[in-house]
Amino acid sequence: MDRFDPATINVRSGHFIDGEYVDAGASHIEVARPSDGVIYASVPIADAALIDRAVQNAWTAYGTSGWARTAPRERARVLRRFADLVAADADTLAPLESLGSTRPIRDAFNWDVPFTAEGIRFYAEFADKIGGDVAATDHDHLGMTIAEPYGVIAAIAPWNFPLVMASWKIAPALAAGNAVVLKPSEMTPFSVLRLAELAVEAGVPPGIFNVVQGDGRTTGDALVRDPRIAKVTFTGSTRTGAAIMAACAESGTKPVTLELGGKSPQIVFADAPRLDDVARRIVGAITVNAGQVCVAGSRLLVERSIADELAERIVNFFGELKAGPTWAPGTTLPPIISEPQAVRIDTIIERSVASGATLRGGGRRADAATPGAFYMPTLLANVTPDTEAVRHEVFGPVLTLQTFDTEEEALELAAHPEYGLAAGVHTADLGRALRMVRGMEAGTVWVNRYGRTSDFMIPTGGYKRSGIGKDLGRQAYEANLRFKSVLIDVRL
Ligand code: NAD
DSSP states (O other): OOOOOGGGOOOOOSEEETTEEEOOOSSEEEEEOTTTOOEEEEEEOOOHHHHHHHHHHHHHHHHHSOTTTSOHHHHHHHHHHHHHHHHHTHHHHHHHHHHTSSOOHHHIIIIIHHHHHHHHHHHHTTTTTOOEEEEOOOTTEEEEEEEEEOSEEEEEOOSSSHHHHHHHHHHHHHHTTOEEEEEOOTTSOSHHHHHHHHHHHHTOOTTSEEEOOOOIIIIIHHHHHOTTEEEEEEESOHHHHHHHHHHHHHTTOOOEEEEOOOOEEEEEOTTOSOHHHHHHHHHHHHHGGGGOOTTOEEEEEEEHHHHHHHHHHHHHHHTTOOBOOTTSTTOOBOOOSOHHHHHHHHHHHHHHHHTTOEEEEOOSBOOOSSSSOOBOOEEEESOOTTSHHHHSOOOSSEEEEEEESSHHHHHHHHOOSSEESEEEEEOSOHHHHHHHHHHOOOSEEEESSOSOOSOTTSOBOOEETTEESOBSHHHHHHTTEEEEEEEEETTO
């Protein structure tokens, strides 16, 4: 699918509790399409009473539905069916995802939906694989650890990849036998409702996968603080992550998984093969989803001798991108999520230029056929580690350029005072690549590529202020389990 007519998309709104749509809330939030700013639907804001109802329902379902107690292979079978239904629903899910988000329809159809389905399938396969361990003890005892679900897990998701980010939370939680209450971003609230519907259709008991709608201050905070929530898993900004961690501490020392912001460097050495390919990779890493990606490769560090040549190629490739609404064919530069966010990007660039940075491309709104907030891919040179665009997560198609002469200098520039989410190294020298891998404080390092493959076993998560814990991989499955130690005296 490479296009759709936004006027033909039917949006179902509400919360999804106990297997049913619920339209309750003291007030509503109007939801706009980033592609043209048109308000196309509204969502109710769940208040404390509704959160109480949703979590209580989840608790009851957790205790009575048998989801946690069923044979793990049966849970896996249901989740595989869920994954199949998601994949088969692409004609509905992809436009629904694309309509109100920044995901171009071609990407939503070819990547977001199948990747969501495959993530669910991946975790289904874990359901009967990790049950605990038997310990080496003396002959008078049998010692073991038993893996058990937490109970009800609260999952809070951001807007940049609404389905995929939600699936990274709900799939391991459900596979491990938990019930989930998911709060999507208030800016992209609808596609996960369809996901929850499909879960019930696949046989996930009603009440095991719930969706509550609302903003962070009212709904998210009430959800995190609910005493029946056993664990919180969150993806979003570092600032919100800190607030959630504090709320978890204040409401009962709940464990948290936090996937947070980043300011990821890409280091290019002069020996990197095929400079055109390198330039394309770098452009992709800062313009996919218009740079609204946690792991966006936003700080380019280049060996001085090739810096000008690489910059020129990057700016040329920037020129090939086509700004347009998510529903138009051929869109490769989607909109910024909201007008205030586009203004924020512009302000950061203005202030960076005022402090001495020079523009080598972009630095302004893009022309597009619709009145949405589009921003030109931007390259900023003559920056220092203190330049605002280098220091802060911009969350837009903004790349900064710094040069280095030695490996030590590259590592020094790569280190960010707060973030440590991801990094890229481009070089033909394996030893040098490994020295960079070892030398950087980052949760993920890509060598001669940038970005994930579909290898779900490789986890993602940040060092430093970029997060705590991992999504994906075995680690994310185990993070949805508690391990009970049992020691039996066998002499009786
Ligand atoms: P955000 O922090 O503003 O919001 C994320 C979610 O948290 C939303 O659902 C929001 O309603 C909710 N929320 C806000 N305040 C809350 C509170 N006090 N209590 C509970 N919930 C609250 O982030 P965003 O703008 O939606 O997403 C962009 C950010 O997410 C960027 O910083 C990006 O780097 C980060 N991100 C990280 C990853 C990762 O894997 N590390 C992936 C995607 C996005």
